[in-house]
Amino acid sequence: MKFATIGHLLAEKNVEQFPESWIHGNLIVSPELNVHGIKGYITGLTLTARQMMELPRETVRKHILDAALFLQNELGVEVIQLGALTTSVTDGGVWVVKQKEYRGYVNHGDSYTAAVTCQATLKALKLFQKNPYDQVLAIIGAYGVIGEAVSKILVPQFQHSILIGRRQEKFKKLEENVKGDFETTVELKTKEADIIVTATSHPTALLRSEHLKKNAIVVDVSQPPNLSSVICKQRPDVCRIDGGLVDFPIKIIIPGMPVGKNFACISEVIMQALENERENHVGSIDLNHLRKTEKWAKKYGYTLNELTNFGKAL
Ligand SMILES: NC(=O)c1ccc[n+]([C@@H]2O[C@H](COP(=O)([O-])OP(=O)(O)OC[C@H]3O[C@@H](n4cnc5c(N)ncnc54)[C@H](OP(=O)(O)O)[C@@H]3O)[C@@H](O)[C@H]2O)c1
Structure with missing residues (x-):
């Protein structure tokens, strides 16, 4: 199952971290990743955190849906993960699941987080x-x-x-x-x-x-x-x-993220794709699913070995 995460910029200057080849209009798209043989993308809206929360909700939701449809229709993605504030502006992802044009699965990644x-x-x-x-x-x-x-x-x-x-x-x-x-x-x-x-x-x-x-x-x-x-x-x-953040055994490029670390939410959708679990995980967290993500993490070697502050070991 091909995966993608949809995040957004934290601040405007963060756009400079991305190579120009990653920027496709309103969406930043990584090259295709290969994690334990599973393919996917890290993507992000070019909206900042402030814009995510302050622009009219319908406008922000349209950006998220457009990204989901691009990933589904152009890149063959079957499960998307709603990163950072994309969960907050879509009622925990429930709104995305209700959109008929998007036929794939949605995971907010908050359970493993x-x-x-x-x-x-x-x-x-x-x-x-x-x-x-x-x-x-x-x-x-x-x-x-x-x-x-x-x-x-x-x-x-x-x-x-x-x-x-x-x-x-x-x-x-x-x-x-x-x-x-x-x-x-x-x-x-x-x-x-x-x-x-x-x-x-x-x-x-x-x-x-x-x-x-x-x-x-x-x-x-x-x-x-x-x-x-x-x-x-x-x-x-x-x-x-x-x-x-978790320790992550596979080298994938996430701008701003120290090598060997990954966001727990991105790790969750990767694990869902690896498990080929065809379900939505949106809204309130099911604690049984949360425990399952911990078991998956053990299986794939995603662990919390080291506590960090802004990516640096304590
Ligand atoms: N590190 C990771 O891997 C990772 C993964 C996923 C998410 N995150 C981050 O985790 C955070 C929470 O995500 P979520 O999906 O749980 O979001 P969420 O469901 O939208 O929950 C956020 C909550 O924060 C409350 N809030 C906002 N501003 C506040 C303030 N000034 N004082 C007190 N409460 C306030 C909101 O209250 P109202 O409902 O009343 O507005 C809302 O209930 C986000 O910043 C997200 O980017 C990190």
């Missing part, structure tokens, strides 16, 4: 010899696709959790499905947390120094990142960790 985020969080605590049972966790973007799954898995393991979103009414479903000791809030109440997971669709950095407790750990899944390198420099006591 959520799994790796939980692994990174627990691994970081182990590294600092801390026990989740006496730690306060904050999750920003807690009722989002990744945030919901991470909340379900991690909250029961922590002393207390602060689940953060923007709209109080959207917490209802989360409150019914999460076990453990937690509160929900629309305030950025991270200052009380020992460890913070970010999984937001906020198009720029969100956390400032005053939001961070001394020696806080931040597992930053968001793309673009929610904790900037500038704040990391100002606050050397704070440990920022890339939330959704």
Whole structure:
């Protein structure tokens, strides 16, 4: 099954990272990749993160559908992965599945991302010899696709959790499905947390120094990142960790990505293609599927050996 990911630029200057031969109008398309014999493409819209969130939703969705149709009709792609904010603007990918012209499968890649985020969080605590049972966790973007799954898995393991979103009414479903000791809030109440997971669709950095407790750990899944390198420099006591990166045994070119690393979401669609699993994985995460992606990752050797900050080993 041929795969493709559809991402977008994080900032305008990022377009310079791509060879001119990759740019086809509104879409950046990598040369054909071969991963364990499976063919595919890494692609991205030329829209920035800000444009993804601020342009009229219908305009952005049209760009995504046009990309999906190009990949299906011109390149023979059968499964697409919605990278970065393409999931947020399509109701977790549900909107793409409803478009009749696109006949292939859709995966948001958030299931394996959520799994790796939980692994990174627990691994970081182990590294600092801390026990989740006496730690306060904050999750920003807690009722989002990744945030919901991470909340379900991690909250029961922590002393207390602060689940953060923007709209109080959207917490209802989360409150019914999460076990453990937690509160929900629309305030950025991270200052009380020992460890913070970010999984937001906020198009720029969100956390400032005053939001961070001394020696806080931040597992930053968001793309673009929610904790900037500038704040990391100002606050050397704070440990920022890339939330959704895995060690990847095959060399594929992903501009801006250190060799030997890959986004968990891209890894997920590659694994789906390798498994020839003809299903959609959109909307709320099925924890059984999430566990399956962990098994696939073990089988193909995609692991979280090393924690990194902006791609550099801690
Ligand atoms: N590293 C990786 O491999 C990887 C893979 C996939 C995704 N990602 C990144 O992970 C992030 C989350 O993805 P997702 O698919 O879970 O997105 P999502 O379903 O759209 O969830 C994002 C959530 O963030 C909330 N939010 C946005 N701005 C906020 C703010 N200022 N304060 C509090 N909450 C805020 C949104 O709330 P509302 O619904 O109220 O707007 C939404 O519920 C994105 O940045 C994406 O690019 C990374």
